[in-house]
Amino acid sequence: MATMNINGNVQEATCEQELAAIIDSLEILGGKWKLRIMRHLNNHAAETNTFKKIQREVEGISSKMLTKELRDLEINLLVTRTVLDTRPVSVSYSITEYGLSVLPVNEVLVQWGLNHRQRLKLS
Amino acid sequence: MATMNINGNVQEATCEQELAAIIDSLEILGGKWKLRIMRHLNNHAAETNTFKKIQREVEGISSKMLTKELRDLEINLLVTRTVLDTRPVSVSYSITEYGLSVLPVNEVLVQWGLNHRQRLKLS
DNA sequence: CCGCATCCAAACTGATACTG
DNA sequence: CAGTATCAGTTTGGATGCGG
Numbered sequence: 001m002a003t004m005n006i007n008g009n010v011q012e013a014t015c016e017q018e019l020a021a022i023i024d025s026l027e028i029l030g031g032k033w034k035l036r037i038m039r040h041l042n043n044h045a046a047e048t049n050t051f052k053k054i055q056r057e058v059e060g061i062s063s064k065m066l067t068k069e070l071r072d073l074e075i076n077l078l079v080t081r082t083v084l085d086t087r088p089v090s091v092s093y094s095i096t097e098y099g100l101s102v103l104p105v106n107e108v109l110v111q112w113g114l115n116h117r118q119r120l121k122l123s
Numbered sequence: 124m125a126t127m128n129i130n131g132n133v134q135e136a137t138c139e140q141e142l143a144a145i146i147d148s149l150e151i152l153g154g155k156w157k158l159r160i161m162r163h164l165n166n167h168a169a170e171t172n173t174f175k176k177i178q179r180e181v182e183g184i185s186s187k188m189l190t191k192e193l194r195d196l197e198i199n200l201l202v203t204r205t206v207l208d209t210r211p212v213s214v215s216y217s218i219t220e221y222g223l224s225v226l227p228v229n230e231v232l233v234q235w236g237l238n239h240r241q242r243l244k245l246s
Numbered sequence: 247c248c249g250c251a252t253c254c255a256a257a258c259t260g261a262t263a264c265t266g
Numbered sequence: 267c268a269g270t271a272t273c274a275g276t277t278t279g280g281a282t283g284c285g286g
Contacts, residue, residue, distance in 0.1 A: 105231055
C-alpha cells in the first residue's frame with residue numbers, strides 16, 4: 001500500500017509496518033494532553049511559553065503530567081526545552097519545525113470528531 | 124477556525140469544540156485495537172467476518188477485548204453486527220458505509236508514523 | 247461459537263508535599 | 267519556578283471458566 005509522506009514522496013510499507021506506524025502515532029500523539037499541548041504551543045508560538053504559563057492555560061493538567069508529557073514530546077523532537085536565565089529559574093518550551101507536522105493529524109482528528117458529533121445527533 | 128467535513132462543507136468551530144472533537148476522536152478511534160479492527164474489516168469487506176475469524180486474524184486480541192471493541196464500534200455506527208442462523212450461533216461484523224470515513228484518519232496516522240520513524244532514525 | 251463474569255496484575259493519573 | 271516523590275484511586279487488559 002502506498003502513502004504520501006510529509007514531503008509528498010510516496011512511501012511503500014507492508015501491512016505490518018503500517019500497523020506499527022499507527023501504534024507509534026497513537027502512542028506519541030494519543031492520550032489526553034499531547035495534542036492539546038501541541039495546539040497550545042502552536043497557537044502561541046510568538047510568545048515565551050514557560051512551564052507555569054502552559055500549565056495555567058492548558059486547563060486541568062497537573063505539574064506531574066505536564067512534566068511527563070513535555071518530556072515525551074521533547075524526546076520525539078516535537079518541542080524544544082530552554083532553561084531561561086531568570087531567578088528563580090524558569091523554563092520555556094517551543095514547538096519545533098518538525099513539530100508542525102502534527103498539525104495535519106490534528107486537523108483530521110478535529111474534522112472527524114466534529115463530523116461524528118453531527119452524525120450521532122442525526123441518527 | 125474552519126475545517127472541512129466529510130462532505131466537503133466548511134465547518135466552523137470554537138477552540139473548545141475543537142478540543143472536544145479531538146478528545147472524541149481519540150476516544151472512539153484510539154487505543155490498541157479499534158483501528159486495527161477497522162482496517163481488517165475494510166480489507167476483508169468481501170468476506171463474512173465472524174467473531175472467531177476476526178479474533179484469529181487480528182493477532183493477539185482476547186475475546187474479552189474483541190467483544191468490547193466491537194460493541195464500542197457498533198455504538199458509534201462504524202460497524203454492524205449480524206447474528207447468523209448457524210448452529211452453534213455465529214456472529215459476523217461488517218464495516219458500515221459511515222465506517223469508511225475513518226480510513227482517511229487511518230491514512231494520516233500511518234503516514235505520520237512512517238515519517239516519524241525515518242525522522243528518528245536520521246537524527 | 248459467542249459473549250459474559252470474575253479475578254488479578256500492571257499502567258495511568260490526581261493530590262499533596264517536598265527539593266534545588 | 268520547575269520538577270520530584272509518594273500514596274491512593276481508577277482504569278486497563280489478560281486469563282480462565284461458565285452459559286446460552
